[in-house]
Amino acid sequence: MNGNEMKVGLLGLGCVGCGVIRALSRNQEEIERRAGRRLNIVAACARDLNKERDCDLDGIQLTQDPQQVVDHPEVDVVIELMGGIDPARELILRAIDQGRPVITANKHLIALHGSEIFAHAEQKGVNIAFEAAVAGSIPIIKNIRESLSGNRIEWIAGIINGTGNYILTAMEEEGRPFAEILAEAQRLGYAEADPTFDVDGTDAAHKLTILASIAFGIPLSYDHVHVEGISDITSENIADARSLGYRIKHLGIAKRAGEGIELRVHPTLIPRSRLVANVAGVMNAVVVKSDAAGAHLYYGAGAGGDPTASAVIADLVDVVRTLTTDAENRVPHLAYQPHALSDIPILPIGQVTTACYLRLQAIDRPGVLAAVTDILGGLGISIEAIRQREPDIQGADGSVPVILLTHEVPEDRMDQALSRIEELDDIVAPVQRIRIELLK
C-alpha cells in the first residue's frame, strides 16, 4: 500500500467501470471516512479511448493495453471489468503473480475458471473478490459466505437475471408474447443486442454455480447445472399460473436433496403470496433457507453501472482491510477452506423431485382425461388440480387446453408419463411442463 492511499488499476471502462469512477469520486469523503484511506484509480484501459464516456477520466493514466495496467508500478489492486474469458483470465493470473489482489465482476470467468484462479491466488496469498459477479448490487456473496457461517444452508432460489425477470413481468402485466417484449426490451436497453445468455439461462447458470459453491462448500460445477430458458413460456402459461394463484419466475435453484445437490435454472411456478413472487421488472432477489436463520430474502438491482459499482467498491474496501491479514485468516474464496470442499454429487435432472404444472392440448372427447389420469396414476403421480379450459378457446382441430397440477414427482418418472401421454391419439401437441416450487 502507498501510505494512506490505495492505488487502483481498472481494466475496462464500460458502464460498470464508469460507475466505479463516478462513485469513487462522488463519495470520496464518505468512503475515506469509512475505510480510513483514500482509494484512487491511477490507471485504466479500454479498447477505444476516444469513445464518449459518462465519467471523468482526469488524472487517470489511460492505455489500450491491459497489461500496462496490471504491471503498472504504482497499482496496489486490480479491478477487472472487461468480461469474457480471454484475456481476463490471463490478466487476473498475471496480477496474482505480482501479488496484487483482484476484484472482478466476471461471473462467466469465475463460474468456469474460478477453481484455477482461486488455487493460484491461495498459493500466492492473494485475495480475489467477486461480489459483483452475482446479482449486481446485492451483497449475496458476503451474506452467504460470512453472515450465514453458523448455518447449514438448505436451499437457495434466486431471480438472478434482470432481463429475464423484466420480460416475464412485462408478459404478465401487458399480456403480450415473449418475442414482442424481448424486442421492446432491446429497444429500451434493458436487454443486450445479443440477449442469448440472459434468455437461455446461461447467465443465471453462471451465477448459480458460484452461489451453490459458497453455500454448500462444493467445487464450482457449471457443467452440472440443468439449464432451461424462458423463450418457450407463453402468455397462456402466465395466465394459467395467475388463475391458479401462482406467478412464473425464472429461478436459479440450488438445493440439498437426499444424497446430493440439485442445481437447476428454469421457469418456475411459485405462489403469488411469496415475497419473491412480487419481485418485478429488472430487479433481482435471492432467497436463502438455512437451518438456524430460516428464510432470508435479499433484494436489489442486479445489474447496471451504478449498482454493480456499489458491489465492486465494497470489495475494494474489504480487500484493503485484509491486506495486512494472514491469508489463512481471510474469508476463503469459496466460503469453505480449500481443503474442506465436499464431493457430494450434483444430482442429474432425472433425479430431481418437484411438483409440476402440465398444459395439454386435447381433443374434447369423452375418455381423454381418464386416459391421462390413468397414465399418471399408474406411475404413482398424484394430481393436485385439473382445469379444463372453456370450449370458447377451442382450437381449429377441436382441441382444448387442459391444465394439470401434480404433487411432487421425480423428473424421470414424469418424463415417462409425458411420453405416454403424448402418444395418446387425442393429445394433439407436446405437453408443456413447468416445475412448481413452494419455497417453504
Place this chain on the structure above:
Amino acid sequence: MNGNEMKVGLLGLGCVGCGVIRALSRNQEEIERRAGRRLNIVAACARDLNKERDCDLDGIQLTQDPQQVVDHPEVDVVIELMGGIDPARELILRAIDQGRPVITANKHLIALHGSEIFAHAEQKGVNIAFEAAVAGSIPIIKNIRESLSGNRIEWIAGIINGTGNYILTAMEEEGRPFAEILAEAQRLGYAEADPTFDVDGTDAAHKLTILASIAFGIPLSYDHVHVEGISDITSENIADARSLGYRIKHLGIAKRAGEGIELRVHPTLIPRSRLVANVAGVMNAVVVKSDAAGAHLYYGAGAGGDPTASAVIADLVDVVRTLTTDAENRVPHLAYQPHALSDIPILPIGQVTTACYLRLQAIDRPGVLAAVTDILGGLGISIEAIRQREPDIQGADGSVPVILLTHEVPEDRMDQALSRIEELDDIVAPVQRIRIELLK
C-alpha cells in the same frame, strides 16, 4: 487463541444462548470447514442453573457468577446474551480490559452506552460485534457497514420489531382490535409478558439508533429519536389504509433531509405494492436506499433463539478472523472511523416533512368540509384525496368519519392545522394523524 480452537465464554442461557449452543454443536463440522477452526463454548453462566433447558450443556463449565466467565483463564472471546444495562455493561467493559473481544445481542445497551463501550474497546484494540442487536438473523449491520461502503446512504426504513408487525398483520387479516390481538400474542408467546418496549416503539428506537449511526456516521443518538407506538391504531385506520391502497406498518425511519437527519419510529402508511408492505407476521425487513446501489431490501426472522444465534455465530467467526488483524484495519464499530463521525444535527420532529393520513370525526352538516379544507389551504397544505364515509357508520352524535390524505407538509405546520381543525364545533373528536411514506 488456543491453537486451532477458539474458546468461548457465554453470558446468559436463555433462548438465544441455547440457540447458540445448539447451532455450534449441530453445525460444528460446517462451521469448522468455513472458519478453519473449532469454536467451543467452555464456560457459561445463568441465574438459575437448574432450569430445564433446550440445549446440551455437557462439557460446559457452569456458574451463576458472570464474572467467572469473563475472567475464565481459557476464554478467548465473550458472548453477552443477558440483556439489559446492568450488569451487562460492566461485564463487557471488564472483558475489554482483559483484551477479550465481545459479541453482544444487546440493542438496549449498545443504543444507550455504545459510545462508551466502543471508545474503550478502540483504546484497547478489542473488537465488539453486535450484528444480533438489530433485526435478529438479518445481517443488516454487516450489509450497511461493509456492503454499502461505496455509497452515500439516503434513507433506511425498517420493520424492526416482530411483535408489532405480528399485531398489525393480525389486525388487518382478522379485523380484530389491537388489545385482543396483543392478548392473544402474549398467550401464544409472540409477545413478552411485558410487551411495553415492543408496543410503544422503544425496542425499535434502540435498533434504529444503531442503524442510523452506522448508515450516516453519526454518534449513537437514542435521545433524539421521535418515538410513537402502535397502541392507538384502530381497525378503522387499517381498513381506511387498505381501501386507499396502503398498509400500516410500524417503521423505524432514518433519513437525510435538508440540513439534518430524521430519526423516527411510528406507524406509517405505505403503498401496498411495495415489497416491504408485504412483510407479514413476526418477520422483519429493512429497506436501505443509497446513491449507487439504489434500494435494497433485507428480509428475515427478527427474533427467536435459532435466528438470533445465526447472527451471533457469524459475529464469532468474523471476530476470530480479525484476531490477527491490526485493529486499525478492522471495520470500525460504527462503520466510520471514530475520529470521522459527523455532527450533522438530528431534526426535531416539527421539522420533519411527510404526507399524512387524517381521520376526522365530523358532524355531517354542510360547510364542515369547507371549513377543514380552508384551514389546510390557508396553511399551504394541499389535499391528495378526501373520502367521507357512508352515513351508515354515522355515530350516535350524528358524526361521520372523514378521511383526508395530504401531500407532504412539515410536521409543525400540520400541528397548527390540526389544532385549528379540532377547535371547529363540528369536529367532535381529536383528529387521528398517521404519516405516509412512499419509500421511493
